[in-house]
Amino acid sequence: MPVSAYDRIAGLYDAWSTGVVEDISFYVEEALASGGPVVELGVGTGRIAVPTALAGVHVIGVDSSAGMLAVCAEAGRAAGVADRLDLRRGDLRRPPVTERVPLVTCPFRAYLHLGSDAERLEALAAARALLLDGGRLVFDVFAPSDEDIEETHGLWLEREPGIFERADWDRAARTLTLSVRGDAGESSMTLWWLEPQRWQALLAESGFSVEACYGWFDRRSYDGGEDSVWVARK
Ligand SMILES: C[S@@+](CC[C@H](N)C(=O)[O-])C[C@H]1O[C@@H](n2cnc3c(N)ncnc32)[C@H](O)[C@@H]1O
CATH class of the missing domain: 3.40.50.150 (Vaccinia Virus protein VP39)
Known part of the structure; x- marks a missing residue:
């Protein structure tokens, strides 16, 4: 796999x-x-x-x-x-x-x-x-929601202490590219x-x-x- x-x-x-x-x-x-x-x-x-x-x-x-x-x-x-x-x-x-x-x-x-x-x-x-x-x-x-997209788009936000999350929304394609990073790793994934x-x-x-x-x-x-x-x- x-x-x-x-x-x-x-x-x-x-x-x-x-x-x-x-x-x-x-x-x-x-x-x-x-x-x-x-x-x-x-x-x-x-x-x-x-x-x-x-x-x-x-x-x-x-x-x-x-x-x-x-x-x-x-x-x-x-x-x-x-x-x-x-x-x-x-x-x-x-x-x-x-x-x-x-x-x-x-x-x-x-x-x-x-x-x-x-x-x-x-x-x-x-x-x-x-x-x-x-x-x-x-x-x-x-x-x-539109508010969620507007409030979070493209921003690195500290979701938990030392763990940062970023949402990149594409309304036309209806995709969210979700990135996360912290001391124990980092990654990026797509959600539709x-x-x-x-x-x-x-x-x-x-x-x-x-x-x-x-x-x-x-x-x-x-x-x-x-x-x-x-x-x-x-
Ligand atoms: C958001 S996590 C949810 C994990 C867990 N169910 C929970 O509630 O915390 C999504 C999980 O789905 C798995 N996943 C994503 N696509 C998959 C696929 N096509 N087949 C099997 N697992 C998949 C990921 O590896 C990940 O562990």
Whole structure:
């Protein structure tokens, strides 16, 4: 597999995302409600997978970054849940998973790394194929507001102590080039955003029925904000 942009920041990612905690209990609740096991696509360093395993649910975690998976494996060992974390290197469009599960998740905007509808449809079909009948795909994405773009465009901002982040937005192409740097590494990656209506259409085209589209992880209804959290049933 090609080297991932995340490999260069695997040692930085947890410190970079220290402030991102609002989604953890949401995904853990979804995992518990499903009964598990859960396939997490883009599992990263286990920010969500480790708490999920601590709650007693078995997680199959897929990620294309060997560096992120290594950090996740160590976090699982440190938390005493290595036996509930099954980590596999692979592409979320072609996950190396033969098991069928009641819940597939793709937290923290990992689907925004897909750059075309063809890739998105491939990924959604792959997620659907992993699900048991009636199983659910849960993921979150965002589309930036004009204010967000204007306030952050091209600026290096200190997101966490010693960790700087820069967003370069291209409204026409709907891309965000996100750069991060700190003592433990630096990298740059591209995210492609879509309006929620497009996600809804892609889910329908992939054969999912949308059960809920929340505007935040407290399950409030989507009301036009930047974030959307999708629950789609096979
Ligand atoms: C924003 S991080 C989210 C990590 C974790 N789910 C979390 O919530 O902290 C996105 C993750 O998706 C992974 N990723 C991006 N594109 C991928 C792909 N095509 N296949 C598998 N993993 C991918 C990256 O390596 C990274 O670990």
